[in-house]
Amino acid sequence: MFSIGQLSKQTGVKVPTIRYYEQVGLLVSAGRTEGNQRRYDKEGLERLGFIRHARDLGFSIEAISALIDLQQHPDRSCQEATEIAQDQLADVREKLRRLTALETELVRISEGCDGDGSSNDCYVLTSLADHRHCRTEHYC
């Protein structure tokens, strides 16, 4: 049996975050001591590892919830799991697309000024004031 601190050390997830995961229903402790402290078993450790890894891949709490539900029912089809992964991939690709546009514009803007003039005619400031200087459509 592990304390919350031991779980934290083994997975790299901070203690308050583990408590937060319990609050939102992702991870329940195996039980409590007489003094009300959480105790986890090996299953809890593995589940927290799963959560951590999925979070590190950008999956939302909601998506991870669904994935854990699937894991608990080994007989169910894994179609939903692949859909969730594909959705996440699509999200990431969309973000990449947007950030690439941002990078293009920020490179142009940054290179347009050495920072040694007056802010009166600074290329950074004038570029920000007018989207018509931009080569791409962009937003976050």
Next chain:
Amino acid sequence: MFSIGQLSKQTGVKVPTIRYYEQVGLLVSAGRTEGNQRRYDKEGLERLGFIRHARDLGFSIEAISALIDLQQHPDRSCQEATEIAQDQLADVREKLRRLTALETELVRISEGCDGDGSSNDCYVLTSLADHRHCRTEHYC
């Protein structure tokens, strides 16, 4: 003079967002009507355009505040402006780096399963359970 709704239409910034910008000190109205409604002049319209464009490039409210301060003092050096832009570019590049790693792993994971098996031995679920399947270090 423009009402908040006219400003909204011209810039594409939603009305509650404009009020939020006032609350955090980014944009003040030129004045109020007798009935307490906000009225803006051309300067306000331009400033909101600046804010909108900077937000669309991912700058934080805090950064935009600093940039507007610089704009208000045309005699000051624009060094800070270029620094802010370069910081933003560095941020964007860091995010791109991370998202690219995520994409690599998510492609592998998505392609590893057709979604026609049982969740018992689904490649998506086993990959999520163990980082050792991953080819990159990754996090958000």
Next chain:
DNA sequence: CCTTGAAGCTCTAGTGACTAGAGGTTGTAG
């Protein structure tokens, strides 16, 4: 001049995924 309805106002609370802090209790090593 009067009515109507769109548009405005303020204030509070909710979003996601935590993080920080206060103030108190428990576990454990020496």
Next chain:
DNA sequence: CTACAACCTCTAGTCACTAGAGCTTCAAGG
């Protein structure tokens, strides 16, 4: 038995909005 690290709960804060309630004002048509 004592010290103190680690634990507990609860509230509030982060960022940049967004939604809603409940009320007031503006402007156009009759």
